[in-house]
Amino acid sequence: MKITAIASSIATFSTLAQASINLSYEKPASGPIVSHSEVRVAWETTETYDLMLSLVKHEPDTNHWPLGHRPMRTVWMKLRMDAGNASFAFWDIPEVDGKGWYAFEMEGREARDDGKIVTLDRTLTEWFPIHKAGKYPKGGERAQEELKLW
Numbered sequence: 001m002k003i004t005a006i007a008s009s010i011a012t013f014s015t016l017a018q019a020s021i022n023l024s025y026e027k028p029a030s031g032p033i034v035s036h037s038e039v040r041v042a043w044e045t046t047e048t049y050d051l052m053l054s055l056v057k058h059e060p061d062t063n064h065w066p067l068g069h070r071p072m073r074t075v076w077m078k079l080r081m082d083a084g085n086a087s088f089a090f091w092d093i094p095e096v097d098g099k100g101w102y103a104f105e106m107e108g109r110e111a112r113d114d115g116k117i118v119t120l121d122r123t124l125t126e127w128f129p130i131h132k133a134g135k136y137p138k139g140g141e142r143a144q145e146e147l148k149l150w
Helices: 002-018
Strands: 021-026 039-045 049-058 069-081 084-090 101-110 119-124
Touching: 021 101, 021 119, 039 049, 039 101, 049 084, 069 084, 069 101
Parallel strands: none
Antiparallel strands: 021 039, 039 084, 049 069, 049 101, 101 119
């Protein structure tokens, strides 16, 4: 009986380890990402998830923000999606000071009907700057090396 329970636990753990979310974003064709611009976020999942999509800001103070970032805007929570590909137009980039680094975060929770919450996967896009409208350097990009991750 103990061997069956151990084998079942190992099988469950290996299934969780294989579940994943691949998340990416596409910059607007008009140039750099600025306040109020539209950014297309795309993902692929290997499991049916209840998804949460947020725009997050990098925070070096991990005492207050243990994940290294804080939520700026959550678009939706508990959107149940079957495994596969999907995308969403994030159309409300907030007003910012133009100095921070931002990313999109997607969290996948096990799609359960019993009300229990089990987070299976959390993923971020690469970090990117958000510029004030009309105030960005020529070429529209800041060097990725400026972002210091601790």
